[in-house]
Amino acid sequence: MPIVFAAITPHPPVLIPEIGKDNLKKIEKTQAAMKKLEQEFYAAKPESVLIISPHGKILPEGFNINLSADYSANFKEFGDFGVELKFKSDYLTIQNIRAADETSQAMPVVLSSESQIDHGFAVPLYYLLAHAKNLPIIPITYSALDFKDHFAFGQFLRRRLAHVNKRFAIIASGDLSHRLTKDAPGGFSEEGKKFDKHLIDLLKKGDWQEIVKIKPKFSQDAAECGLRSILILLGIAESFKAKAEVLSYEGPFGVGYLVCNFKLA
Secondary structure, rough: OOEEEEEEOOOOOHHHHHHHHHHHHHHHHHHHHHHHHHHHHHHHHEEEEEEEEEEOOOOOOOOEEEEEEEEEEEEEHHOOOOOEEEEEEEEHHHHHHHHHHOOOOOOOOEEEEEOOOHHHHHHHHHOOOOOOOOOEEEEEEEEOOHHHHHHHHHHHHHHHHHHOOOOOOEEOOOOOOOOOOOOOOOOOOHHHHHHHHHHHHHHOOHHHHHHHHHHHHHHHOOOOOOHHHHHHHHHHHHHHOEEEEEEEEEOOOOOOOEEEEOOOO
């Protein structure tokens, strides 16, 4: 079985100690959960990390895989000029995925080449690769296609990874509602808390097809950015009878931060 680890993580730059500073106390549950998740990650001994981000180049009708010789990330746009992260590329697996769909008949896969990756990738990797800094990564940005297409893309990736002799970790990076409080980035909406609770309840129940069926307006009203990442992960993990274990959920800054580990059968 090539998939040895799967998880949902948030990606607020405030999780980076040099940025968060005293504000880290407000999300200590999230930070503690990320550290626990890193222990699970390390114990699983993955050889490559496929990570999905809601940021970067979002294409209207295609899934973007970033193929570069290596990658770097920093947090200058968030006021920190000291932290710089470096990552290696799992270019052979990326080429394997793309070669399986050269005509884009099965899935609309598009390759880009950007050495700089965004905080949607960098924040989770900052924690998860703390003791495995040399692991290669596969950075994927989701698309504007519908929810069913994202689940199907996950299924496509699972089939491709099954032909690669490596142990893979799958990370769905994304925050939940951005409208939990009056001072939230998206302003307040009652749909925000409802959406987050509904999604978490479905994850706990293992009712993944109901997640695929979530109404787009519901997710839009909640102003979330993680659902499509999660759907790709669920498509990958579908056949492994994975059970979601919620390690933490909180939203002190008006944004829902979910840390969820999947126990793979």
